[in-house]
Amino acid sequence: xxxxxxxxxxxxxxxxxxxxxxxxxxxxxxxxxxxxxxxxxxxxxxxxxxxxxxxxxxxxxxxxxxxxxxxxxxxxxxxxxxxxxxxxxxxxxxxxxxxxxxxxxxxxxxxxxxxxxxxxxxxxxxxxxxxxxxxxxxxxxxxxxxxxxxxxxxxxxxxxxxxxxxxxxxxxxxxxxxxxxxxxxxxxxxxxxxxxxxxxxxxxxxxxxxxxxxxxxxxxxxxxxxxxxxxxxxxxxxxxxxxxxxxxxxxxxxxxxxxxxxxxxxxxxxxxxxxxxxxxxxxxxxxxxxxxxxxxxxxxxxxxxxxxxxxxxxxxxxxxxxxxxxxxxxxxxxxxxxxxxxxxxxxxxxxxxxxxxxxxxxxxxxxxxxxxxxxxxxxxxxxxxxxxxxxxxxxxxxxxxxxxxxxxxxxxxxxxxxxxxxxxxxxxxxxxxxxxxxxxxxxxxxxxxxxxxxxxxxxxxxxxxxxxx
Amino acid sequence: xxxxxxxxxxxxxxxxxxxxxxxxxxxxxxxxxxxxxxxxxxxxxxxxxxxxxxxxxxxx
Numbered sequence: 001x002x003x004x005x006x007x008x009x010x011x012x013x014x015x016x017x018x019x020x021x022x023x024x025x026x027x028x029x030x031x032x033x034x035x036x037x038x039x040x041x042x043x044x045x046x047x048x049x050x051x052x053x054x055x056x057x058x059x060x061x062x063x064x065x066x067x068x069x070x071x072x073x074x075x076x077x078x079x080x081x082x083x084x085x086x087x088x089x090x091x092x093x094x095x096x097x098x099x100x101x102x103x104x105x106x107x108x109x110x111x112x113x114x115x116x117x118x119x120x121x122x123x124x125x126x127x128x129x130x131x132x133x134x135x136x137x138x139x140x141x142x143x144x145x146x147x148x149x150x151x152x153x154x155x156x157x158x159x160x161x162x163x164x165x166x167x168x169x170x171x172x173x174x175x176x177x178x179x180x181x182x183x184x185x186x187x188x189x190x191x192x193x194x195x196x197x198x199x200x201x202x203x204x205x206x207x208x209x210x211x212x213x214x215x216x217x218x219x220x221x222x223x224x225x226x227x228x229x230x231x232x233x234x235x236x237x238x239x240x241x242x243x244x245x246x247x248x249x250x251x252x253x254x255x256x257x258x259x260x261x262x263x264x265x266x267x268x269x270x271x272x273x274x275x276x277x278x279x280x281x282x283x284x285x286x287x288x289x290x291x292x293x294x295x296x297x298x299x300x301x302x303x304x305x306x307x308x309x310x311x312x313x314x315x316x317x318x319x320x321x322x323x324x325x326x327x328x329x330x331x332x333x334x335x336x337x338x339x340x341x342x343x344x345x346x347x348x349x350x351x352x353x354x355x356x357x358x359x360x361x362x363x364x365x366x367x368x369x370x371x372x373x374x375x376x377x378x379x380x381x382x383x384x385x386x387x388x389x390x391x392x393x394x395x396x397x398x399x400x401x402x403x404x405x406x407x408x409x410x411x412x413x414x415x416x417x418x419x420x421x422x423x424x425x426x427x428x429x430x431x432x433x434x435x436x437x438x439x440x441x442x443x444x445x446x447x448x449x450x451x452x453x454x455x456x457x458x459x460x461x462x463x464x465x466x467x468x469x
Numbered sequence: 470x471x472x473x474x475x476x477x478x479x480x481x482x483x484x485x486x487x488x489x490x491x492x493x494x495x496x497x498x499x500x501x502x503x504x505x506x507x508x509x510x511x512x513x514x515x516x517x518x519x520x521x522x523x524x525x526x527x528x529x
Contacts, residue, residue, distance in 0.1 A: 209519075306504035321482070328485050337490050340479045341497045349501075352510065354518035361519065 002031045005165035008074055008222035015073045018062060022073025025168070026055040026117050029075045032166045033119075036466055039147065041139035042160035044080045044090055046120040051075060054117045061115075068115030071229050076111055077167035079158050080121035081128050082213070083202035084108050091204045092124040092154075094137040095323070095330045106199025106234040107171055107213050114229045119167050122157030128173055128206050129316065129335040130154055131181050131404045132386070136332040140386060143185060144466040145429050149383045152182035152404065158216045159186040164466050169217045169226045175206040176312055177408030179214045180420035184378035184432025187422045187458045189223045189449060190216045194439050195415030196241035198227070199234035207315035208239075210308075210412045220421060220450040224248040227442060243440075251443035252450050259371040260286060260435075260448065261296035266304070267376035267407055272393050278424035278431045279377045285455050296367040296374060300359035301410060305402075307353040307360070308409040310345045317342025361414045368438035373448045376407050378420040378432035407434065417442045421449035422458040430458055 005028045006014070014020035030048050037043055058073035078084065081091045083101035085108075090096045104112070111118070123141045125133050133141035133156025141156040143149040144164045151160050155172030159182035162170050172179040174192040183190025191214050198213040205211055215226040232245035260283070262268070268276065287293045317324075320339045328336055345353075367374060381403045384391050391400050411418035416439055423433035433452055437444040473481075475498040476491040 303508045306508050309501065309504060325483055325485075328483060333489075337493050340483060340486055340490060340494060343479045343482045344475060344494070344498055344501060349505065351518050351520075352508065352513055354520050355513045355516040356508070357519040358516050359512075 002028045005029055005032065005168060007218045008168040009219065009225055011074055011168055012070060012072075012225070015062065016067070022055040022058040022062075022117060023052065025073065026051050026075045026119070029119055029166055029168070032164055036144070036164055036166065039142065040144055040160050040164065040466070041123055041141045042157040042164070042166055043077070043120050044092070044123050044138045044157070045088060047087070047118055051117050051119050058115060058117065068113065069229065070114060070225055071111060072115030073117060074168050075117040075119045076226075077119045077122050077158060077161045077170040078108060078111070079124055079155050079170070079172045081124055081173060081204040082108055082171060084118065084121065089121065090138065092126045092128065092135050092138060093330070095327055097137065101202070103202065105202025106236065107230045108202065110199070110230040110232070111171070122155070122161055122170060124157060125154035126332045126335045127204065127320075128154040128175065128178060129338050131178065131401050133157060133182070134386060142386065143383060144461045145187065148385050149429065150185065150386050152185035152383070154178040155216065156182045159183055159188055159190065162188045162216050162218055163461055169215060169222055171230070172214055172216050173203055173206070174212045174214055174412065175210045176308060176405045176412055179216060180378050180408045180418060180432070180434060181404050183216055183420040184430065185383045187430030187461070188216050188218055189220055189419065189421050190214065191223045191227055191419045191442065191446065192411060192417065193227060193231065193442055194241070194417045196239045197243070197246070197440070197442070198231050199237055199240055201234050201236045205319050207312045208319070209315060210312060212412065220446055220453050221249070221252060223419070223449075224252055224446050246442060248443045248446055252447055254447060258286070258291040258373065258448055258451060260291050260293045261367055261371035261374040262293060263296050263298050263301070263367070263374055263376070266298065266301035266410075267374070271377055271380040272382055274426045275377050275380065275382060275431055278426055279433050282423040282433055282452060282456065283375060286451055289451070289455070291451065294371060296371055298360070298363040298367055300356060300363045303356045304360055304410045304413055305406070307356040308405075308413055310349045310353040311357070311413070313338065313342035314345050314350050315342075357413050360410060364414045364416060364436075365438065368441070372441070372444045373435040373437045375448070376434045378408060378434040379404060380407055382426060383429050411436050415439065417445050419445045419449045421452045423452050423456055425458070
């Protein structure tokens with residue numbers, strides 16, 4: 001009989017006590033994949049055979065009293081834009097369907113060094129250039145809470161794998177919300193760290209100055225464990241911060257009252273009333289429990305969407321330039337269009353955008369001199385249906401992709417850490433709450449997320465719905 | 470001579486851009502203009518862009 005895959009921290013303790021083997025855990029995840037993934041399409045490649053071998057090797061070491069690290073024997077999945085040596089790394093693209101990577105991404109090396117079991121690579125929006133994971137080459141990834149709804153993206157496969165127990169944790173990447181959007185849509189915890197805190201070596205670029213690698217897990221403690229395991233300096237990456245690995249797990253239990261900032265004019269403007277109500281109820285609950293909630297101002301956010309639009313599209317196009325020119329017919333229509341759009345901004349637009357970025361960074365820094373974190377909804381809308389590029393909110397049409405990125409993008413622009421944590425259910429779909437913190441303030445955002453988690457624990461995805469939608 | 474349309478500008482770089490992308494490119498170009506007009510550029514003149522060059526370690 002296979003077990004139900006537990007949370008990552010629970011599994012680590014059971015393995016350490018030798019009450020559970022890595023092989024049993026790995027089999028449990030592989031069974032879930034067998035049961036669910038034909039419909040959900042969370043994985044592009046499942047490495048069942050090598051995962052079993054790695055699990056057996058981990059168990060053998062445990063029997064000899066050796067542990068490689070906090071992830072020893074734990075099955076983890078990796079977004080398929082991160083290279084795994086000698087394995088196919090598709091980047092979600094038909095162009096790279098048979099591409100075998102020469103070496104590991106930095107984060108893959110870290111996972112291996114900490115003893116994790118590599119389950120396989122997860123589905124993503126083609127080249128990570130989109131927020132729905134409707135991948136024309138490897139299948140439409142679906143939300144396990146309702147198969148008609150998008151899981152979000154671009155790290156949609158990673159979020160679905162974690163939400164359904166197909167993996168105990170997963171690695172994603174986030175350029176304009178690509179970890180936090182699917183985390184919110186699928187009801188898991190998603191952490192985008194400070195820019196440069198986790199190596200981007202071997203991560204297929206989207207927009208160099210906005211790209212972050214981070215983690216998706218079922219609980220906040222799991223996110224802290226996985227983030228601590230993969231963070232740290234990588235001299236191969238110019239933007240990598242020369243810092244030792246983080247130690248956020250030990251900070252989660254701090255008793256110090258949280259100071260939570262609320263910025264109304266950007267982060268609560270035009271939010272779906274149902275979503276806003278769930279988030280404000282949680283804020284009130286946090287205040288009732290002792291958190292200090294106060295208004296803050298980040299005036300330059302009014303120009304943030306312009307800056308993000310220009311920087312993201314221009315950097316994407318610069319990277320894809322040669323490839324699109326010669327292989328444009330192998331791109332999906334939406335990713336081809338996105339790369340084409342980046343040819344429209346001028347050099348002056350790009351430099352103005354980088355000036356705005358300086359202002360946004362400085363305004364956030366001033367706000368964080370007053371508060372530990374700034375809270376907002378992760379998404380201003382309810383989770384859209386698959387294949388629905390325009391949505392209706394209170395009778396008004398809105399662009400789905402713009403809405404999904406609207407509240408999460410500023411943290412990429414400023415390079416600050418941000419987490420999405422489930423804070424309620426609305427029409428039987430999860431609602432996510434975002435906390436942003438100062439640069440290197442991962443402990444603060446995770447502590448705030450843990451406070452939410454202590455007041456609301458999202459139920460597991462009902463098995464019937466994960467299977468049948 | 471009329472101003473080039475967005476698809477003309479994109480085709481300068483990517484000649485194979487299909488006709489079917491014309492309307493979405495036009496829409497994006499209009500969105501970009503609208504966003505640009507909303508920016509308070511008067512406040513930007515003395516702001517240093519978030520780009521620096523470190524001669525010790527390469528471009529950052």
